Amino acid sequence: MTNIRNIVILTGAGVSAESGIDTFRTAGGLWERYKPEDVATPEAFARDPDLVLAFYDMRRAAIREKQPNLAHEALARLDAEWPGELLIVTQNVDDLHERAGARRVLHMHGQHHTAWCTACDSRPAWSGPLIHRPPCPECGEAALRPDVVWFGEMPYRMEEIAAALHEADLFVSIGTSGAVYPAAGFVRNARELGAATLELNLEPSQGSRWFDEARHGPASEIVPAWVDEMLALA
Secondary structure (H helix, E strand, C coil): CCCCCCEEEEECHHHCHHHCCCCCCCCCCHHHHCCHHHHCCHHHHHHCHHHHHHHHHHHHHHHHCCCCCHHHHHHHHHHHHCCCCEEEEECCCCCHHHHHCCCCEEECCEEEEEEEECCCCCCCECCCCCCCCCCCCCCCCCCEEEEECCCCCCCCCHHHHHHHHHHCCEEEEECCCCCCCCHHHHHHHHHHCCCEEEEEECCCCCCHHHCCEEEECCHHHHHHHHHHHHHHHC
C-alpha cells in the first residue's frame, strides 16, 4: 500500500477477544446468554434498572482484570509512529487500546471506565459498581448510568468519524462482524470517498465483499504483521 498518509481504523470485539473479553455475536457470545432487549436498551433500563446495572457492573469488573494483547500493542505502536493522520474508532467499551498506549482513539459506543450522569450530563471517570446508585461526583444526584450506547441510541462523535473518513487514504476494519450499523457502513463510505479498504478479521465478516483486500486469522497475528508492513512504508 503506497501513497497512504491518513488512516482510519475501525475495531470491534474481535480485537479484544484474545484478551478474554466476551464478544457479542459469535457462538457462546454475550447475546446468546443475555437478550439485548433485557440489558442493552433504554427501555430495559427503565423497566429493570437493577438487572441492567448488575450486567454492566459485571462487565466493568471483568474488563479491569484483562490485559491488552499483541493486536492492541501493535495498533498503539502504529499510533505512536505513524507520521500522518490516524484515528482508531472502536466499537469496544473496554480501555485496552489506551492501556496498550494508543492515544488517537474514539469510542463510538461509549466506554466502561466512565459513567454518564443523566442529571447534569457529566461523564466522570468510573471504576466501581453502579448498582447501589452512588451520587454523581459533579452534581451529587443519584443519576449515573453506564456510559455506553444502547440499541436505539445514537453512537457518539459521528461527525468526527465522518470527517476522518472523508480525509482517509486507507480504511481498515479489525475484528468486526460487519453486522452493526452505522459502523458496518463505514467501508462503503470510505470506498465512495476513494480510500483503499482492508479487512483484518478472524473470518470473513458480513461485509467482506466491500473490501479491496481481506486477511483472515487471529488478530494477535495478522494485526502486528500488517502494522510492520505499514511502518516499513512510513
